[in-house]
Amino acid sequence: MKRTIIVLLLILSSCSLHLAKRTPVSLGDMVYLNDGEEYHCYVREVNARWVVFETEEGTKRLPLSKVRSIDIQKRRKNYWWTNVEDIDDPVLIGALKTDLSQFKGLGYVNILTEKKLIVNPDSTYTVVIREIRGIVDDKGRTAGNLSYYYKHNNENLFIDFARTITSDGKVLHIREMAIEDASSYARFPSYDNLHSRKFAMREVKPGNFLDYRVRIEGKYSEDLPPLFDEILGDMGPTLKGKILIQYPEEMEISVRYDRILAPELTRKEDNDISYEVMSFEMETVSPIIKLPMKPPERFFSPRVVAGFKNEWGGISDWFDTNLKSSGTKIEGKTKEEIYENVLKGIKFVNIPSNTYSVIPKNPTETFNNRYGNSLDKTFVLYTALKENGFKPDLILVRSKDSGPLAEDVPTLSQFDGALVRCDGVFLDPSVESVPFGYVRPEYQGTRGLSIGTGEIVEIPFLEPEDEMSYTDRNIYLSEDGSGKVEEVLTFTGNDVLFFRNWKYLREEERRKQLESHINLVLPNASLKGYHIEHLEDLNPEMQITLDYTAPDIATEEGRYMLLHIPGINYTAYYVGVEQRPYPVYNENLSLNKNRIRIYLPKGYRVRYIPTAINYDSEPIKFTSKIKKTKKYIEYSDSYDTRMGLIPLENYPEYREGIMKMAEIPNRWIILEK
Amino acid sequence: MKKLTPILLLIPLSIFPQKVELFDGSVINTDSIVLKGNKVILSDTILSRDDVKSITFKVGEVEAASEKLPEDIRELVESRKGLIKRYGDYAGVIMLDEGHSRLNPDGTREYKYHFQGLILKENRRNWGTFSRYLNEDMEKINIEMARVIKPDGRIIDLDQSKIKTSKPQRGIVYFAKGKTVSFSLPNVEVGDIVQYAYTEYVFNPWNKEIFSHTWYFGGEDPVLRSIDYITIPRAKKLNFKLVNAENAEVDSTITDSCTTYTFSMGNVIPPLEEPMMPPRGDLLPSVHTSIFETWDYIFEWYAGFQRERMKVTPEIQSLVDSLIAGSETEEERTASLYHWVQRNVRYISVKGAVSSGVSGHPAVVTLKNGYGDCTDKSILFSTMLHAAGVEAYPVYVHTNDGPTLVKEIPSSYGNHCITEVFPKGGGHYFLDPVGTSNRYPSFSRMDHGIWAICAVKKRIDFIDVPPLESNRREYTYTIKIEDDGGAEITFRSQYAGDYESIIRGYWERLKPEEKRLYFSQMVKASSPNAVLVNYSLENLTDIFKPLRMKIVYEIGDFLETAGDMFILKLPEIGARYTRRELGLAKRIYPLVYMTSEEITHTFNIILPEGMKVSYHPEKINKKMNELQYEGGYSLDDNTLVYADDFKRRVRKVPPEDYIKFREYMGEITNYVKKPVLIKKVGGER
Structure with missing residues (x-):
């Protein structure tokens, strides 16, 4: 018996050895020692006394007491592939035949981009994203640095595989140590949900191919109804893009698609369940071009949005009934007082509501915490206004960065923030310096959901006067070209939010900021005095008064003195190209005005002043005037941006206007003794 | 007895709690772990190897305790008015900034910290949000106390269930094992005093012999009282240097077992912000301490890791030979390899233990991955230079936006790693392969005008600003x-x-x-x-x-x-x-x-x-x-x-x-x- 057993054991062990040789050992595990050393290895055994592992240099056996921890390499799909001959996936095999040389200069090419949403009968869902990329040149070296977001509370993300196929035929699988999961808002545990999983693929070099697939599995949650909002295209060209939505026959889904052809509709049977399948396909998506004033990608890329079928009215009713609106007593007789108390009493944390929960927290909780995101803080204002007898409407909104609202797909998850509308005025109680009635640019010119009416409403752009900067400057020129300057800067809108942050600076620091500012206007200027109006309060307007001197405002050349109009810096840089691939994107409308009066030095007269420039078009209007008297020259202008998104057909007239304006800084004023 | 033996082998000798983390995110604490083949056997469950992400043999925890500190809240509250009057132009004032580092005879160590801050402007309400880095296989944290003291004397304590441990968000190119412990105090407003105290206990330090420390007496806000206590075993001596801290009070207390040094300063005013000013660390008053008088130990420790990683394998030699074929001079060989490492190893930083932290991964691993950070690229570059017959080693620096090295105080200094080359003709110079586009012999401007520590050669050299041309x-x-x-x-x-x-x-x-x-x-x-x-x-x-x-x-x-x-x-x-x-x-x-x-x-x-x-x-x-x-x-x-x-x-x-x-x-x-x-x-x- 014993001999037989021994023989059997020998046979079995030789078999296992043979198997061990055929199954390659990947040195993707990590062993960390207490003395700080670490090994890339394969861990063979851990027991009460030892850790046994294989390294490049052979087998090591260390006492457990020396080992701090071990990381195990996950064996992902097709982990046993080591070279091209092992590959049996026809899609990948086909992709590897792509001739990358035709994409020279583009960094990398997406040979295949596939995004799938699969909804199950129990309302769980899976999102699968696969990409096969070819690395064309050194520009593509970051194409293997990837990151995907998911919502940790009801979703989980898996990396099914991430492998590099090198030009010499090797298959390199991702290392576990180059994968990391992180919470996006770890510093605010009460909003902790959004996570990112990032990973770095190996050997991302010209001639190599990357193939990876990421899967997110989630279950339906009322707090965050699922939303599938995907685009095709990124910084590299895409040869083939596919978006697929699969759902049980009896379920109803809402879908909206833009800049992509209508889907092919098919049916599929799986485990006795019938599914509807919607397939969108696109050949050749151009790469995104880096360009100033480019809109967010969802404004111009092929896009598909899908969610469970619903009606906006029904959603707003449901939302209303689920509000935990036992309000909190916020003091205030007027809307403005209540607004200010909410604004300043609760610190704003910029966490989109659709990363945590579409239902606001109980206002008492937010108030007690003394911090909240846009939705929670706005909800506190909403309940406070109601309790004080006003009639507010809660408006759910979506920032422009996320792209336009897909109105055909009613779901609360499209919104990332909220406003209150009261007596026709929109209120945005977010950052602690937002004046009453001001809405941050990211929400201006968007469409949101009125909970009160159940309808989609327009949140208009503020008028240009409400986003204004006005410079009123008097310059007293001396005979040596230096000058004394008295200046008043007036701001409304977004500029107010920026400058009002100066209230957190010390007096000395504010002074230094202003010194830097005046030196941008006139080099080597010296600040003599200043005053800031409405720094600490919530007035919609702020004013900064400055007194300073500067040398060399004008250049003496014999009996002449030459100068440009000081402080006018219009540039045609942003309209350098004759044709743009994308519309021009302005976050808000605006009005910029200047009035600059230059008092002549003693003994000088005006020899030459430039002519005025005027331009009026749909996207912009510019008017300038210049007049001279015996004592002074006065220049004034007004530049009005009238459109948020300037379509391509309006670009030529926009460009022409900007180019005309940009002539002004080059124009000379000539004085003569 | 024979039958019992295999079972005995399965019984672990470890008495520390052990942790198994799975790929699905769940965590199992266990008294015993056995891994063999595709099975991982815990004390009461069996897992597949494919499900297990990591095993930690000693685990640190996050604990919370309510410690009643013996102090008069009324005194704190009453001091507010005077502070508001005196410091009203600042965003906040730190009333107490107290740290106590203790080195135990067995090499473990503790750090206790106590903070009290009065919030004067809205942008300091973020003092109510606490976040601290934690390496679970090395240390544990005890949050002893965290609360808000209102102007009227009411105290709002932290709800301890709100303390969370999670992986912090870092840039897309950074991967590391540590986590953060965080919490947000409720109801924090302007005019409140925020107070918290915690202890970090490092039960498993990377190196039990190394103990060094830098304490800054100030920061961005005025500090009423900043105190740094350092306790070390009696047999050891503390080497220290004060920088910009002429007014600091220095004291020491000796007992039978230990010596406690005290460094303190009061009324520290922060520097005023100016564009392109020196690094804050060079302006603030500080004390730098170490139990070493010379750099020898630290040199040897770092050099040990580096030597282990700088092995010329056949792959590396073959690659180097192909790259330098046709080069006639040592400079040409160096240039070829310098350019190759920059262009062919993209920047990804993966940190595991302290060895990869300070010295990166073995050269051949970086070569096979095709990615690495500054330490990895320097190790690989230095190794390739060796294969080409050029002497070179990785050196540690702090880029010139950071504090200057205090040479008299040996410590684990630096935030970056570059390469020092020692040509056969004599002399030495520096190259930084972390970039992608530096034409030999240029290197990043962030390395100009700083000190470089070469552990292998046991020297510290200054990197001059390159000549104008x-x-x-x-x-x-x-x-x-x-x-x-x-x-x-x-x-x-x-x-x-x-x-x-x-x-x-x-x-x-x-x-x-x-x-x-x-x-x-x-x-x-x-x-x-x-x-x-x-x-x-x-x-x-x-x-x-x-x-x-x-x-x-x-x-x-x-x-x-x-x-x-x-x-x-x-x-x-x-x-x-x-x-x-x-x-x-x-x-x-x-x-x-x-x-x-x-x-x-x-x-x-x-x-x-x-x-x-x-x-x-x-x-x-x-x-x-x-x-x-x-x-x-x-x-x-x-x-x-x-x-x-x-x-x-x-x-x-x-x-x-x-x-x-x-x-x-x-x-x-x-x-x-x-x-x-x-x-x-x-x-x-």
Whole structure:
């Protein structure tokens, strides 16, 4: 018996050895020692006394007491592939035949981009994203640095595989140590949900191919109804893009698609369940071009949005009934007082509501915490206004960065923030310096959901006067070209939010900021005095008064003195190209005005002043005037941006206007003794 | 007995709690772990190896305890008014900043910290959000107390269930094992006092012998009282140095078992922010401590890791041989390898234990991954140089935006790793392979003017700012003016040093269509009526050769007409000399640049037959210790030539020289913007 057993054991062990040789050992595990050393290895055994592992240099056996921890390499799909001959996936095999040389200069090419949403009968869902990329040149070296977001509370993300196929035929699988999961808002545990999983693929070099697939599995949650909002295209060209939505026959889904052809509709049977399948396909998506004033990608890329079928009215009713609106007593007789108390009493944390929960927290909780995101803080204002007898409407909104609202797909998850509308005025109680009635640019010119009416409403752009900067400057020129300057800067809108942050600076620091500012206007200027109006309060307007001197405002050349109009810096840089691939994107409308009066030095007269420039078009209007008297020259202008998104057909007239304006800084004023 | 033996082998000897983390995110605590084949056997469950992500044999926890501190809340509350009056212009005032580090005889250590801060402005409400890094296999944290004290004396304690441990968000290229412990105190408002105390217990330090520490007595806010206690075993001695802390109080207490040193300062006012000021760490009062008097131990520890990682494998040798084939000199070999590592190892930082933290991964691993961070790239580069017969080692630095090394206090210093090369002919120099575009022998400006620690050679050397010619930018313009005042402009530029790598890196990243767009924008910035004719970037992707840029563009109204005058202004030069950092009339702190600078311009302006220069500015010459500038016009027949040379040799401009420096720069900027007056021949001016 014993001999037989021994023989059997020998046979079995030789078999296992043979198997061990055929199954390659990947040195993707990590062993960390207490003395700080670490090994890339394969861990063979851990027991009460030892850790046994294989390294490049052979087998090591260390006492457990020396080992701090071990990381195990996950064996992902097709982990046993080591070279091209092992590959049996026809899609990948086909992709590897792509001739990358035709994409020279583009960094990398997406040979295949596939995004799938699969909804199950129990309302769980899976999102699968696969990409096969070819690395064309050194520009593509970051194409293997990837990151995907998911919502940790009801979703989980898996990396099914991430492998590099090198030009010499090797298959390199991702290392576990180059994968990391992180919470996006770890510093605010009460909003902790959004996570990112990032990973770095190996050997991302010209001639190599990357193939990876990421899967997110989630279950339906009322707090965050699922939303599938995907685009095709990124910084590299895409040869083939596919978006697929699969759902049980009896379920109803809402879908909206833009800049992509209508889907092919098919049916599929799986485990006795019938599914509807919607397939969108696109050949050749151009790469995104880096360009100033480019809109967010969802404004111009092929896009598909899908969610469970619903009606906006029904959603707003449901939302209303689920509000935990036992309000909190916020003091205030007027809307403005209540607004200010909410604004300043609760610190704003910029966490989109659709990363945590579409239902606001109980206002008492937010108030007690003394911090909240846009939705929670706005909800506190909403309940406070109601309790004080006003009639507010809660408006759910979506920032422009996320792209336009897909109105055909009613779901609360499209919104990332909220406003209150009261007596026709929109209120945005977010950052602690937002004046009453001001809405941050990211929400201006968007469409949101009125909970009160159940309808989609327009949140208009503020008028240009409400986003204004006005410079009123008097310059007293001396005979040596230096000058004394008295200046008043007036701001409304977004500029107010920026400058009002100066209230957190010390007096000395504010002074230094202003010194830097005046030196941008006139080099080597010296600040003599200043005053800031409405720094600490919530007035919609702020004013900064400055007194300073500067040398060399004008250049003496014999009996002449030459100068440009000081402080006018219009540039045609942003309209350098004759044709743009994308519309021009302005976050808000605006009005910029200047009035600059230059008092002549003693003994000088005006020899030459430039002519005025005027331009009026749909996207912009510019008017300038210049007049001279015996004592002074006065220049004034007004530049009005009238459109948020300037379509391509309006670009030529926009460009022409900007180019005309940009002539002004080059124009000379000539004085003569 | 024989039957029992296998079972006995399965019974673990470990008495520490062990943790198994699974890929699905769940965590199992267990008393025993056995891994064999595809099975992982825990004390009460069996898992598949494929499900297990990590095993930690000793685990630190996060604990919370309510510790009643013996202090008078009323005293704290009453002190508020006085503090508001005195410090009302600040965002907050730190009332107590107290730390106590303790080294135990067995090498474990503790750090206790106590914070009290009065919030004066809204932007300090973030003091209510706590976050601390934690390595679970090395340390545990006990949050002893966290609360808000209201102006009326009410206390709101932290709900301990709100303490969370999670992986912090880092940039996309960073991967590490640590986590953060965080919580947000409720109800934090302006006027509140935030108070918390915690203890970190390092039960498993990376090296039980090394104990060093830097304590800054201040920060961004005024500090009423800052105290640093350090307790070490009696047998050890503390080596310390005070920097900018002449007023610090120093004391020590000795017992039978230990010595406690106390360093404290009161009423520390933060430095005022100025553009391009020295690193805060160089301005704040601080104390630097170590139980070592020499660097030997630390050198040896680091060098041990480095040597282990710098092994020339057959793969590495074969690669090096192929790369240096055809190189005739040691410099050529070094250049080939320098360029190869930059271009072929992309930046990804993966940190596991302290060995990868300080010394990166083995050279062959970085080679196979095709990615690595500064330590990995330096290890690989140094190894490849060895394979090519060139002596080189990784060295530790702190980039020049950080505090200067205190050489007398041996410590684990640095945030970056580069390479020191020791050529056969003698001497030494530095290279930094972390970039992608540095043409040999240039290296990143963030490494200029700092100390470098070479563990293997046991030396600390200073990295000088490269000579001016290594940082030179040359701009040449040929401007052919037409009769109608229009012009064709040919711009050429050539660069040296790190600036070249910045320009090369910028243009390399752009796609062909983007390059065209950006060149169009550049010429439009020069004049709204400029039209791009063509452009070229010579040697853009060949890092062995200098990068040369050429742009040809036309401007219809290059000469400005002002009545009967033509006015010519040199394009673009004014913007190059306009410096945002010179906004302040005077400075308290030095103005600090990253490196030296030299710029030269040559404008050859060819006038048509019918035009003559009627006025051009006189030459200008400026010279002081920190800068030198010569510029001026000359006429050669009908070609007006402007040439200049700007030199700034130093990185730092001291405050006493700043006013003159600013004045000179202002004069230079104004000079180059001065117009030239041109008349038509035979016409009046």
